Structures are given as C-alpha cells and as structure tokens.
C-alpha cells in the first residue's frame with residue numbers, strides 16, 4: 001500500500017513540485033491520514049472479495065472462463081463506470097437493457113464516454129469457451145475481440161487502456177494522490193499526453209473524482225480547466241470498481257476513432273449502441289444551425305444515415321438521444337421511437353433534478 005505522504009506514483013513534474021510544497025507543510029494532516037486508512041480498507045475489502053471469487057470459482061480452463069466464473073459468483077455484479085461522464089447512461093440502464101437483443105455477436109459502442117451500457121452488459125460479453133472435456137478445437141476461446149469501444153477523446157481511450165492493461169499500476173498511483181486544492185491544480189497542469197497509459201488513466205480518474213461535478217472540459221489548447229470540486233469525502237481510488245472494469249475490458253478493442261469509422265467495422269449480427277452528444281431539447285425540427293459539444297445538426301443527420309445503413313445490413317442498432325423535435329423528425333420514418341423517463345440535471349443547480357423524456361431508438 002502506498003503512503004500518501006511519500007507522493008510516490010505521481011507524475012515526475014507534479015511529484016517534484018507538489019512534493020517540495022507538501023513536505024514543507026503539515027503533511028500528516030488528519031484528512032490525509034484518514035484517506036490513507038480508507039484506501040487501505042478498500043484494498044483489503046477487494047482482496048477479500050477476490051479470495052471469495054477464487055474459492056467459489058469452479059475448475060477453469062483459461063482466463064476468460066475464470067472471469068466468467070467470478071461473474072457467476074456475483075463478484076462482478078458491481079461493474080459500473082469508473083468515471084462520471086456528461087450524458088452518462090446509468091439512469092437509463094434498466095430501460096436500455098430491455099431493448100438489447102437476446103443474441104448478438106460483437107458489441108460496438110462508438111461514443112463510449114463512461115461506458116454505462118458496456119459495463120452493465122459486460123457479464124454477457126465474455127467469449128464463449130466450450131467445456132474442458134470437449135475436443136481441443138472446440139475449447140478455444142474465440143480469437144475475435146468481443147467488443148469495440150471508441151470515442152474521439154484520446155485521453156479517455158488511453159484511460160480505458162490503462163485500466164485494461166495496467167490496473168494495479170493505476171490503483172497504486174491513485175493511492176498516492178491527495179484530496180487537496182493545491183495538489184489538484186498542480187495535477188491539472190501536468191503535460192499528461194507525454195506519459196504512459198497508466199499515468200494518463202490515474203490522472204484523468206483523479207481529476208474526474210476531485211474536479212467540479214465530475215466534468216471533463218478543456219480549453220483550446222486541450223488543457224483541462226475544470227476547477228476544484230466541493231466533494232466532502234471523495235473516493236479517489238475505488239480499487240474494487242477499477243479491478244472489475246479491468247476484467248470486463250479484457251479482450252476489448254479500444255480506439256480513438258470517429259463514430260462513422262467505428263460503425264464501418266460492424267458485421268451482420270453485431271450490436272451497435274450509439275449514444276451521441278444529445279440534440280438540445282430546444283431544437284425544433286426546422287432549426288438546423290445548432291452545435292452541441294462540437295456535434296452539429298449535419299452530424300446528427302449523418303449518424304441517422306449510418307444507423308439506417310447498418311440496420312439494412314442486418315446489424316442490431318440501438319440509439320439514445322433527447323426527445324427534441326429534430327430527433328423525432330430524423331428517425332420517425334425508419335425506426336421505432338421509445339419514450340423513456342430519465343432523471344437528469346435540468347438546471348445548473350445540483351439540487352434541481354427532474355424527470356425528462358428521452359428517446360431510445362431502434
């Protein structure tokens with residue numbers, strides 16, 4: 001377990017600057033000590049959980065089967081996004097699940113964000129392994145990646161790769177990061193794109209947990225510029241969730257890719273779930289000059305065309321979007337529109353939440 005006071009695991013520049021400053025102050029503050037204890041408790045709980053998984057898992061023939069056994073024993077039941085993401089679909093998960101086909105080949109999510117549906121379905125995405133007694137050819141786990149997750153946000157995709165490939169490294173780094181404004185602002189300045197995936201992952205997860213409202217926002221120079229948040233006692237390192245997500249991501253392709261390129265990779269029988277930046281509710285069917293998160297009306301039209309072409313090729317397609325007139329107009333002819341109710345932040349004040357209608361489209 002890391003000592004939070006040694007600052008080990010922090011990117012070099014941040015460690016040098018922050019280390020000098022933190023060392024010259026009252027570093028053994030109660031807050032740091034209690035964070036350290038909390039992190040240790042989480043790690044201990046996780047070890048205990050894994051021991052239960054190992055004990056309960058039946059004899060296995062390989063890594064994929066082992067992960068499936070862990071899921072069957074309920075250990076992965078808590079698989080959920082490791083970052084909070086704007087437009088995250090955890091609220092809609094029960095509704096979305098109802099419209100996921102019983103059978104599909106590969107799962108493709110071109111606007112992955114926090115990946116709520118992917119993680120919610122991950123128990124179903126394990127490559128199928130035949131029983132150990134079957135002939136050798138039949139025991140091989142499918143070599144084809146079982147899922148493709150894409151997004152244009154390179155740091156986000158590198159974060160997924162860090163969690164998939166080096167989760168213990170990510171956990172160790174996060175264990176040394178502090179819930180403290182000065183430390184946060186130093187971390188924000190780190191030239192993170194020059195670092196490895198595990199470091200990018202720890203950096204992004206830390207800023208997401210500590211920054212205001214879990215926002216990811218950058219300026220024109222791609223510098224992260226979200227202010228320090230007002231969290232009382234944030235869990236910087238949720239080792240259980242990170243390890244569960246890492247298991248879910250094994251064998252998954254992760255790409256920095258535009259949605260149209262990702263869609264080209266779909267084959268008949270695959271499931272493609274599109275969750276684009278939403279059309280603002282105020283946009284009427286005739287108003288086409290809007291932009292939301294760099295995603296304008298023209299792109300929404302292209303997305304509809306891509307989705308329709310996939311459907312016609314025998315690919316299962318599922319989309320979500322707002323219930324703006326513009327969206328209804330785009331899809332009503334060739335798709336089924338299902339109104340669902342989601343609790344969303346409908347006002348800048350965190351206390352003002354309300355149920356609004358959104359669309360699941362297929």
Ligand SMILES: C[S@@+](CC[C@H](N)C(=O)[O-])C[C@H]1O[C@@H](n2cnc3c(N)ncnc32)[C@H](O)[C@@H]1O
Pocket residue numbers: 085086087088089090110111112113114115116117150151152153257258259260275276277278295
């Ligand atoms: C609404 S969020 C997805 C939320 C996600 N379903 C979840 O549960 O957290 C939309 C995502 O699309 C990504 N994005 C925006 N434009 C894109 C494009 N042209 N191609 C691929 N991804 C894009 C954004 O970076 C963002 O992460």
